């Protein structure tokens with residue numbers, strides 16, 4: 532996916548870190564309430580360029596995980612004290628367990644119930660007993676509808692970005708949907724590049740997500756409402 536490789540360093544313009552403040556603080560507060568004991572070590576799965584981490588306290592020991600080396604390189608540059616790990620969240624294994632795990636705005640890259648289960652099992656194995664797991668999908672099956680979004684942004688270095696996203700579901704009976712991205716990159720000298728790509732995305736019902744969490748061994752907790760999506764909060768039993 533070009534958006535997470537060749538064009539990775541456009542993400543701070545596409546989705547600026549200051550827009551994550553409310554969500555990042557709400558996710559951390561929910562995990563702090565759910566963890567038994569202290570939350571000192573937090574792992575984020577599918578962290579991208581790690582804009583959420585900009586809003587978390589410096590004394591939090593962070594492990595930032597992404598399968599894209601280009602996105603992870605940006606995350607490492609922005610958060611030099613964090614441990615960065617290039618890994619597929621479905622196959623992750625840690626030497627040292629963490630207290631809490633966040634999976635936000637990357638759930639859609641799990642394309643089947645097997646992917647969901649593998650990721651939740653890997654998260655369970657990476658947590659200490661009493662540790663908490665927060666899953667924030669962009670959308671669940673019950674709320675899905677075809678949508679078109681457009682946006683853009685300007686950077687201080689003179690670059691600018693415009694994008695249109697078209698989300699649709701050719702076969703509502705399966706677990707995948709399509710997201711077509713068409714975007715323009717404008718360089719400081721005025722040159723414009725046009726690119727486009729279509730991502731296959733996973734879509735699951737509330738029941739499927741809850742069942743996969745329980746099958747992985749988690750105890751389900753009642754989450755608060757978040758500014759983005761419907762959250763699923765779970766704890767590894769002590």
Ligand SMILES: C[S@@+](CC[C@H](N)C(=O)[O-])C[C@H]1O[C@@H](n2cnc3c(N)ncnc32)[C@H](O)[C@@H]1O
Pocket residue numbers: 535546576577578579580581582583596597598599602618619620621635636637640
């Ligand atoms: C839309 S970006 C969101 C990044 C970040 N969560 C945020 O909110 O800004 C999705 C990220 O998930 C990563 N990703 C997709 N599939 C993954 C997988 N199986 N394991 C780890 N990372 C994955 C992509 O490389 C990309 O950086």
